[in-house]
Structures are given as C-alpha cells and as structure tokens.
Amino acid sequence: MSTKVYKSYRLEDNSQVTLKVTIGHGQKGITDVFLGDRKIIDGKLGSFEEKLPGTGRDLNGQSMLCTTIVADIRTETDETSVRYALAGGVKPYVQPLQESVDSPGDVKYYTATFDFLVY
Amino acid sequence: MITGLKQYCGAGKSLILRLFVMILTLAAIMAPIRAEPPGTNADSILPFDMLLAPPSPGFVLLGGEPSSVERPGTPTDLALSILNRTEDLNVFPEDFALEFAPYWLFFGRQIDYREYEADKPGTNLLQTLSLSFATTSEAAFGPDTTSSSVALGIRFSLLRGDIDYEFDSLRQKDELLSEMLRKNLNEFSAELHQIHEQDEIVRLLREQRESYIEAIGEFREQLEVADESTRALLDIKIKMHEDNIERVSKQIGERMEQIDGTFISDFRARNKEDLKSIRTLISSMQFRRIGWKLDVAGGIVFDFPDDHFDEGSLSRWGVWLTTGPEWRHWSALGVFRYLGNDDDSDEAGIDAGARLIYDNIKRFAISAEGVVRNFPNTDRSDEWRAALQVDYAIAKNKTVSFTFGRDFEGNKSGNLLTLLNLVMGFGSSRPLH
Known part of the structure; x- marks a missing residue:
C-alpha cells in the first residue's frame, strides 16, 4: 500500500466536517494538520477525532494537509498504518494507508491532502 | 518472520554431515547480521522478552518441545518454526509449524496503541489469538514407522498484564x-x-x-x-x-x-x-508486561500412517491453561493440561506443572520446570519431566537456548532431554510467540 493520499472532498454549504485519524498496528504516531495557512492540529499524539472549524461554505476552496509520523515501537511487527477518515460532506470518506518500515524501530511518514469543494 | 531451528544433540555418526549442518546454521545466523542496516548496533541492546519463544501448541502435542510450561506473550503476525528432531544432526529438518495471528493480520489497522496497551480479557483474546499448523515426521512414533502427523493449534491470552513503564525508564x-x-x-x-x-x-x-x-x-x-x-x-x-x-x-x-x-x-x-x-x-525501549498472566491453548493431532492421506485420523488432542504472575525479573508459571487420545484411551493424560524463570533482561534468562503426567484411565504410574533451560541472546533477535533434563517416557532415544534451540528473526525484531 501507499503512505500518501489526495482527495477532493465535496461538501454542502452547511456541512460540518469531522476528521478522524487512527494510528494502527499498536504503533506510536503523531499528527500535524494545516487547514489553509493555519496549523489547526499541532503534534497530536495517537488516534483522534476532531471537528473542523466552520461550515462547508467556509471550507470551500481550502486545502487541508495532514502529516503523520509513525514509529515502529512494537517488536512483534514491522507494519505501520494510518487511517484518515472524513465525515460530514456529501459522502463519508475513509482511506487506510499501510506500509512496513525498512528496519525495526524506523519511522514512516504519511501524508493526506484534502481539497474541500462545494459545487 | 522468525525461524526456530532445534537440534537434538547426541553422539555423532557422521562428522561430515554434522559439520555441514553446523555450517548452514552459522551461515543462517551470520546472514541476517550482515543484512542489518548501517547505523544499527545489533549488539548494543537486546530486548530479551522476545527471545523466550514458547513452542507452537501443535508442537507441544507432538512432543519434543523445549519447555512444557509455555510463557505467555503477544503473537507476531506470522512465524515459521523449523524443527530438526533427527538425532545426531544427520538429517535436515522435516518438521514445521506455521503460526499466525489473524486479528493482527486482518484488523491490525484498527488497533491503536491504547488498545494494544490495555489489559482487558476481550481485547487480549483478539490480539493474542494465534492459530498454528504443525507437521512432524516419524520421529514422534518410533523408528519402525514412516507415519506423519499434522497438528492444528490455537492459543490466546485472557490476562496479559500491564506494560511496566517504570522498567528501564520506559516512561522517560x-x-x-x-x-x-x-x-x-x-x-x-x-x-x-x-x-x-x-x-x-x-x-x-x-x-x-x-x-x-x-x-x-x-x-x-x-x-x-x-x-x-x-x-x-x-x-x-x-x-x-x-x-x-x-x-x-x-x-x-x-x-x-x-x-x-x-x-x-x-x-x-x-x-x-x-x-x-x-x-x-x-531499540532501547522494552514494553514488558508484568502482572498476572492467563493463557489458554489447545490443539488436535491427525496421524497419517505410512503417509497415506486417506488413512488419516484424529489421534490426540489437548487443552491447557498456563497462568501465574510475572514480575520484573521473576516469573512463576503453572500449567494444567488435559491430553486426550482417541486411538488409545489409556494414553490420555493430565499434566500439572510449574516453571520458575529468572530474567537477566539484557542477555539471558534461566528457568527450571517440572511437570507431572497422570494417566487417569489406567493403573500406569505417573511420569514426570524436569528441565533446566538457559536462553542467551547472541545478537538482536537471535538467541540460543539449551535445555537439559529428564523428559517423559516413551521417546525413542530415552528420556534424557538435551535440546539446543536456535531462534532467529529475519527482517524484524519479532518474537516467535
């Protein structure tokens, strides 16, 4: 699988968007999120769910960049994974990403870019 | 993936063959060391808890396991064990066990660290569930037959203890x-x-x-x-x-x-x-679990006389509980096992045993175990097994263990128990269990 995803996410004017990030395989992960020029989530540890500020009308045309670093802390596996999910738009969206580290104890970088569109 | 190669020691018959097997074994040890990425100091830190790999439940039923009282642990996604039961190191391994953790394989993406960290029976069961498939050749049945056996095993933990954040400054x-x-x-x-x-x-x-x-x-x-x-x-x-x-x-x-x-x-x-x-x-962080452990395991064995598939039949089965507390350096585990035998009900047995383990953490562990086997359907006297096991970490995810003691009766080479067990991890620091 991959560690990168891009999605244009369609909203309604009054959509309330929720972002859910799940760090899988029992590993340790930290996430940053930029919405437009503003960093709205800074160094969040582990899995989380966050409601984005504003409605679909406010988010229209904006881009959201989610970056997650996952460290392979478990000796039982080399797998790392991150699941990015969006809800509140025209359709819910879930994208699981998974990749194994090259050597035990290494890290993987995951990126997810979402462009919010109302049309 | 981890591969375990177990070799019975004994008096040599063919020096050339024995040397050949030893060279192969050494090559297998050395190859992964060379393959480690630059900047990894393989010997600097050796997480030890991964090295005490319990045998697959299938191998316990088939006999010849290095420890009869298994140490509870979290399973790896997939593990392969290769055993050499042959005497004198003269024949290549013919016994294999494939063990995998279905929940991690299929639902690993949904398990975050909080769930992994928790010690709840339901979560523990799913995360520690492992299924195994083991096969062995005639060695288990004596030299005059060519039968093979296939064992299917299952194991899971209901209690696995809490991660000890105070150990070795894990929290910091x-x-x-x-x-x-x-x-x-x-x-x-x-x-x-x-x-x-x-x-x-x-x-x-x-x-x-x-x-x-x-x-x-x-x-x-x-x-x-x-x-x-x-x-x-x-x-x-x-x-x-x-x-x-x-x-x-x-x-x-x-x-x-x-x-x-x-x-x-x-x-x-x-x-x-x-x-x-x-x-x-x-690599210096050790997520050791301490507290009360409770493992459930079981399996069934099918025998195939003369290696004929059509003549295969269920012969033996067993279920057992392993439980006890684990502290930072000491573990005291007890096992209670029922072994059924569909071919001969007189062979059905009940095991009760205990094992005391001392962990040196960085390099070695030493353990002693004793198991008594009772045969409830006959007047046959009880049998017992007592063994001393030393595990030594020769490098990261590579360990050698030596077991010495007295085994149950019925093995073709007597009841002297001398096992050399080599456990190797490839591509990961994964434990065998």
Whole structure:
C-alpha cells in the first residue's frame, strides 16, 4: 500500500466536517494538520477525532494537509498504518494507508491532502 | 518472520554431515547480521522478552518441545518454526509449524496503541489469538514407522498484564520519543506545506478546477429560468464539467503524490542522523508486561500412517491453561493440561506443572520446570519431566537456548532431554510467540 493520499472532498454549504485519524498496528504516531495557512492540529499524539472549524461554505476552496509520523515501537511487527477518515460532506470518506518500515524501530511518514469543494 | 531451528544433540555418526549442518546454521545466523542496516548496533541492546519463544501448541502435542510450561506473550503476525528432531544432526529438518495471528493480520489497522496497551480479557483474546499448523515426521512414533502427523493449534491470552513503564525508564524514554517525533514532524509538515503552497503546477490545476466549479454555478443559475430543451443541454454541460473536475482532481492527486514522494525521500536523507537517534531510542525501549498472566491453548493431532492421506485420523488432542504472575525479573508459571487420545484411551493424560524463570533482561534468562503426567484411565504410574533451560541472546533477535533434563517416557532415544534451540528473526525484531 501507499503512505500518501489526495482527495477532493465535496461538501454542502452547511456541512460540518469531522476528521478522524487512527494510528494502527499498536504503533506510536503523531499528527500535524494545516487547514489553509493555519496549523489547526499541532503534534497530536495517537488516534483522534476532531471537528473542523466552520461550515462547508467556509471550507470551500481550502486545502487541508495532514502529516503523520509513525514509529515502529512494537517488536512483534514491522507494519505501520494510518487511517484518515472524513465525515460530514456529501459522502463519508475513509482511506487506510499501510506500509512496513525498512528496519525495526524506523519511522514512516504519511501524508493526506484534502481539497474541500462545494459545487 | 522468525525461524526456530532445534537440534537434538547426541553422539555423532557422521562428522561430515554434522559439520555441514553446523555450517548452514552459522551461515543462517551470520546472514541476517550482515543484512542489518548501517547505523544499527545489533549488539548494543537486546530486548530479551522476545527471545523466550514458547513452542507452537501443535508442537507441544507432538512432543519434543523445549519447555512444557509455555510463557505467555503477544503473537507476531506470522512465524515459521523449523524443527530438526533427527538425532545426531544427520538429517535436515522435516518438521514445521506455521503460526499466525489473524486479528493482527486482518484488523491490525484498527488497533491503536491504547488498545494494544490495555489489559482487558476481550481485547487480549483478539490480539493474542494465534492459530498454528504443525507437521512432524516419524520421529514422534518410533523408528519402525514412516507415519506423519499434522497438528492444528490455537492459543490466546485472557490476562496479559500491564506494560511496566517504570522498567528501564520506559516512561522517560517514551516521553523523549514523543518529543523527538514532534520536533521531526514539525519540520516535516512545515516544509511540505510550503512546497504544496508554492507548487506552480498544483496552483494552475486548482485554478482550472475552480473555473469549472464557477461554470457549474452559472449553469445551475440558468437552469432555474431555462425551458425544457435548454435544461437538457445545461444538464449535459454540468455533467461534463463535473467530469472535468474529477479529471483535474486526479491530476492534482498525481502531482501531489509525486511532490510528497520526492519530499519524503529528500527529508529522510537530510534527517538521517535524527532518524538514527530515534531508532536507537526505540531499540532501547522494552514494553514488558508484568502482572498476572492467563493463557489458554489447545490443539488436535491427525496421524497419517505410512503417509497415506486417506488413512488419516484424529489421534490426540489437548487443552491447557498456563497462568501465574510475572514480575520484573521473576516469573512463576503453572500449567494444567488435559491430553486426550482417541486411538488409545489409556494414553490420555493430565499434566500439572510449574516453571520458575529468572530474567537477566539484557542477555539471558534461566528457568527450571517440572511437570507431572497422570494417566487417569489406567493403573500406569505417573511420569514426570524436569528441565533446566538457559536462553542467551547472541545478537538482536537471535538467541540460543539449551535445555537439559529428564523428559517423559516413551521417546525413542530415552528420556534424557538435551535440546539446543536456535531462534532467529529475519527482517524484524519479532518474537516467535
């Protein structure tokens, strides 16, 4: 699988968007999120769910960049994974990403870019 | 993946063959050491809990396991054991066990650290569930037959203890790791965000897509006042522009993937030293679980006389509980096992045993076990097994263990128990269990 995803996410004017990030395989992960020029989530540890500020009308045309670093802390596996999910738009969206580290104890970088569109 | 190679020691018959097997074994040990990435000091830290690999439940039923009282643990995704039961190291291994953890394999993406950390019976059961498939050749049945046996096994923990954050400064190391990851990610995300913002191709594609969106808006306004024939045309135009939006979005996605891929490689290269420090820190972290453990295991054995598939039949089965407390350096485990035998009910047995383990943590562990087997359906006297086992970490994810003692009766080579067990991990620091 991959560690990168891009999605244009369609909203309604009054959509309330929720972002859910799940760090899988029992590993340790930290996430940053930029919405437009503003960093709205800074160094969040582990899995989380966050409601984005504003409605679909406010988010229209904006881009959201989610970056997650996952460290392979478990000796039982080399797998790392991150699941990015969006809800509140025209359709819910879930994208699981998974990749194994090259050597035990290494890290993987995951990126997810979402462009919010109302049309 | 971890491979275990177990060799029965004994008086040699063929020096050449024995040397050949030893050379192969040494080559297998050395190859993964050479394959370790630059910057990894393989011998600096040796997480030991992974080295005390219990045998697959299938092998316990088939006999010849290094320890009869298994140590509870979290299973790896997939493990392969290769056993050599042959005497004198004269024949290549013919016995294999494949063990895998289905929940981690199929639902690993949904298990986050909080769930992994928790000690709840339901979660424990799913996360520690492992299924195994083992096969053995005639060695289990005596020299005058050529039968093979296949064992299916299952194992899971209901209690697995809590992660000991006070052990070896794990809490401080964990906090330091979070800090290092945050710092690294902060630079990563800031740089990547800037690159995304400044990329001319992405900017132009977004503008192009915006023009399609605006056009759709205009068509929708026209729809409100349009007559029937114009309405159909506008619907087609809207559909075309929606397709264009999809097409351009796909192009943006491809460009983003290219940007992110290049950036990740470049960032990793520039932060090589930081990533090495993170790896070193992680390799020093030991997520040991202490507290009360409770494992449930079981399995069934099918015998195939003369290796004929059609003549295969269920012969033996067993279920057992392993339980006891684990402290930082000591573990005291007890086992209660019922072994059924469909071919000969007189062979059905009940095992009760205990094992005391001392962990030196970094390098070795020593354990002593004693198991008594009672045969409830006959007047046959009880049998017993007593063994001393030493496990020594020769390198990261490579260990050698030696078992010496008295086995149950019935083995073709008597009841002297002398086992040399080599456990090797390939590509990961994964434990066999």
